[in-house]
Amino acid sequence: MQANSVLRGGRGVGMMRGVMSEQDAESSVPADVLTAAVREGFARAGFAEADVPGGLSVVATANPAFGDYQCNAAMPLAKAVGRAPRRIAESVIAALPAHPCLGRAEAAGPGFINLFLDDAWLCKQGAALGTDPRLGVPRTGRGRTIVMDYGGPNITKPLHIGHLRSPNIGGALDRMYRLLGYRVIADSHLGDWGTQFGITIMGYREYGDAEAMERAPMEELERVYVKSYERSRRDEAWLTRCREELVKLQAGDAENTALWKRFVALSLEELDRIYGRLGVSFDLVRGESYYRDRLRETVAVLRERGLARPSEGALAVFLEDEKLPPCIVRKSDGGFNYATTDIATVMSRVEEFQPDRIVYVTDERQQLHFRQVFAICRRLGYDTALEHVWFGLMRLPEGTFSTREGTVIRLEALLDEAERRALAVVQAASPDMPAARQAEVARAVGVGAVKYADLSQNPQSVVTFTWDKALALDGNSGPYLQYAYARIAGVRNKYDARFPGRDPETEPLRLSEPVERELLIRLVRFPETVRRAAESGKPSIVTDYLYDLAQVYSAYYQAVPFLKAPAGLRESRVRLGGVTARVLRRGLELLGIEVLERI
RNA sequence: ACCCCGGUAGCUCAGUUGGACAGAGCAGCGGACUUCUAAUCCGCAGGUCGCGCGUUCGAAUCGCGCCCGGGGUACCA
Structure with a gap:
């Protein structure tokens, strides 16, 4: 077969990509660190992991009131060892090893162990994401x-x-x-x-x-x-x-x-x-x-x-x-x-x-x-x-498509229509943009919308194609994420113009609003999200994550001043936006969706 | 007949593998642009998680039995 341009040009198949992370040796994935800590806590408190049905691990909480991660192992263990689950949880918490990642832990309800990430660690970790090309993702597949x-x-x-x-x-x-x-x-x-x-x-x-x-x-x-x-x-x-x-x-x-x-x-x-x-x-x-x-x-x-x-x-x-x-x-x-x-x-x-x-x-x-x-x-x-x-x-809504009945929609027609619809939106939203640039944006946004609409569904469910769903430009869509990214880029550009010579990266990240902590927690969960998506074969796990991240950022951006905030806090916010942009960009790249500095 | 999926708000779908009161987006209603991008944000309303038993501290999630829909079951891929 002839070589053709579908082939990846120039890249050696066996070449490692990216720069080695300095932190490779010690994982900084919160779920991993906390799981290790909890395991040690159970062991120190005298419990054998083998007694825990379903194993010992932590999961992200659904509700911030219950901490950032929770471990539920005390409850299934209770029966095996004949002790009250609440007591087990309390003794495990007392035995937890100290770790800079772990702020505090508390027993709740029948025997939940709620774990709170340490604020200072969160800020440090978030700042590290701003320079780490791997964004904290561990090389679990190294050598394979x-x-x-x-x-x-x-x-x-x-x-x-x-x-x-x-x-x-x-x-x-x-x-x-x-x-x-x-x-x-x-x-x-x-x-x-x-x-x-x-x-x-x-x-x-x-x-x-x-x-x-x-x-x-x-x-x-x-x-x-x-x-x-x-x-x-x-x-x-x-x-x-x-x-x-x-x-x-x-x-x-x-x-x-x-x-x-x-x-x-x-x-x-x-x-x-x-x-x-x-x-x-x-x-x-x-x-x-x-x-x-x-x-x-x-x-x-x-x-x-x-x-x-x-x-x-x-x-x-x-x-x-x-x-x-x-x-x-x-x-x-x-x-x-x-x-x-x-x-x-x-x-x-x-x-x-x-x-x-x-x-x-x-x-x-x-x-x-x-x-x-x-x-x-x-x-x-x-x-x-x-x-x-x-x-x-x-x-299709009317059933499977058939060439004979002429109900086949060609992929190219879908892409054409996507670009057409995106162009109309770009022209309305950015009338000052040069036409060539509008076309370029429409291309990236149109293709992004089509890809995202597909990837954001659980792969194993049947997709019923409709034009409006495949070409959605608002709500949970690719363009929403591209827009969120472009907004952050816009803020950064304005910052550089208004405060020439200043570098937000030299200021520490601060937590002055609850939403900033919410944002940071999401950012440090990028690695475990990617890992879970890959191992379960579900890119939709990444789209869900990115959409949630962008929503939290958008609410944050809408609610508090960035450029008009006091010096210091201003830098912290611009910087936090920058980290968010990096994660959005990397996440969208994984999905094969282009990001643009301006849309 | 058997095997594999799916059934969650009016519609389209999430739900981290058994955790705390079931969540989004569209659509609907009501608010927010002389201000960092309103492709945005805030609020309201909306549910017998297909149905029935069961397993246990705890079920949309696990087991069994039904009901509906999709796919597959030796010379297609």
């Missing part, structure tokens, strides 16, 4: 490699709105893992070697229009595919011929290979253009075809190991032990399918990269497929962690 498999659509068809989710969610997780210190290899596993080529080749020969192919190739390819596919549904002989064309292609037939190359090249142009608009790029773009020469050998290995055996003319792996249906690895016509390719792909990736994990980001329909593939890989002896992060299908 993840292959991320996402954003690999079946080609020869135009991308529609349903194709947004994989690169969007996958890309966000990819960047989070990199920030967490993993070596990440992002691979777009294009569907370029399957049955759809047999169907497309037959359709092209029978129905193809040379002139349309010149003018609008992707539309034409889709048109002939649909015609051929429909015919295959009612014409058994046609379907058989489609399959034969695929087998010929897979066997290296010259004419089919030439057609295939042409279709792939056209598809990559389209993919390149749209992924370019979305800012999506990969370390590798290896389609299924990359593994074509390994398929025969893969099946041979499965046979040697006694895993695959003939069944109804095909070759299948039976997975009764895993309570899974049989998995076909070679069709009765001799052709190979998706499962064969995916097994070969695991083999290849393990050989080449020795990954600790391979993470696949696809839609929910592939759950069974991956369970089968993973089971087969385990039987082959691979101990690489194989994970399937799946997301719900995108639907």
Whole structure:
């Protein structure tokens, strides 16, 4: 496959990014520090962690009245050791080790242990975030490699709105893992070697229009595919011929290979253009075809190991032990399918990269497929962690979209409309801005809105697409966050203009209003938020966090004077805004959303 | 028939894996721009967490049984 601009340019796959944090050795993630402290408290008070059902840890509180973090372990422990939970909580609190992070602790209710972060530590920690390029995120993945498999659509068809989710969610997780210190290899596993080529080749020969192919190739390819596919549904002989064309292609037939190359090249142009608009790029773009020469050998290995055996003319792996249906690895016509390719792909990736994990980001329909593939890989002896992060299908209010019924919305049309709507808002809000700049802002805001609308939902829920939801510009939306960021940048610029030569960073952070503490607590929770989002495969955890952060900042900004505050306090507030901006920027970058200094 | 998801305010969705009184955004109503960006902020109203049993100090969250919706179940991917 040709290299193309979807590839990440210039960056060595194995290179560590960013600057090492000075504080790497000692974690400053509040949840970690407090969990360690509480563990020690329980131990010193004479309780064994093993007695605590569900383990010992702290969680952020929902209500600031109950502290910043709470530990609930005293209550489940009570029964095991036969003591009153409240007493347990009190004795643990008495035994807690001193730590600069921990301000105070108190027992509450039936046996909650409420923990308050120390104000001075909060200020110091918040200030540190202002210079730490990692914003306190620990390198939990240091020395480990993840292959991320996402954003690999079946080609020869135009991308529609349903194709947004994989690169969007996958890309966000990819960047989070990199920030967490993993070596990440992002691979777009294009569907370029399957049955759809047999169907497309037959359709092209029978129905193809040379002139349309010149003018609008992707539309034409889709048109002939649909015609051929429909015919295959009612014409058994046609379907058989489609399959034969695929087998010929897979066997290296010259004419089919030439057609295939042409279709792939056209598809990559389209993919390149749209992924370019979305800012999506990969370390590798290896389609299924990359593994074509390994398929025969893969099946041979499965046979040697006694895993695959003939069944109804095909070759299948039976997975009764895993309570899974049989998995076909070679069709009765001799052709190979998706499962064969995916097994070969695991083999290849393990050989080449020795990954600790391979993470696949696809839609929910592939759950069974991956369970089968993973089971087969385990039987082959691979101990690489194989994970399937799946997301719900995108639907329209009237149901699933269908090419035949013309209810497909093309991804490019969505991006166009997003930019159009954003431009109208920019023109209304910033009439003085040069037109070229307005267009640039509209582009970033429009794409940001589309991405955010998708990422802010739990991936595993079905997304019902509506224009107004996908293009929301206010409320819990990407533009809201971009606006919050731009406002902070505006304050900083005004500060620099009005107080030339002064540097807010030389003043300590102060807590003069309760909301400042609220803001600071959120800021220091960035690391644990990123970690939780990555490990649970849910970028929505980051969007929720950022939205909450921006809301608290906006309320703060609206309620108290910044530039008109007394000297000292003024610097503290500008500085706190600056830290907030850094977190917003980093968070939005993780989501693949651009930030702008002025919108 | 079986397997996997989902059901929370009028609508769209959160809910940190069992914690304290269930939260946002839209939409609705009422306020705040001669002032650091009003793409904003403040307030009001809005709930049988699909239904029923159960588990326990404690359930939207866990178990069982139903009801609705989506997806999947060997030669598509």
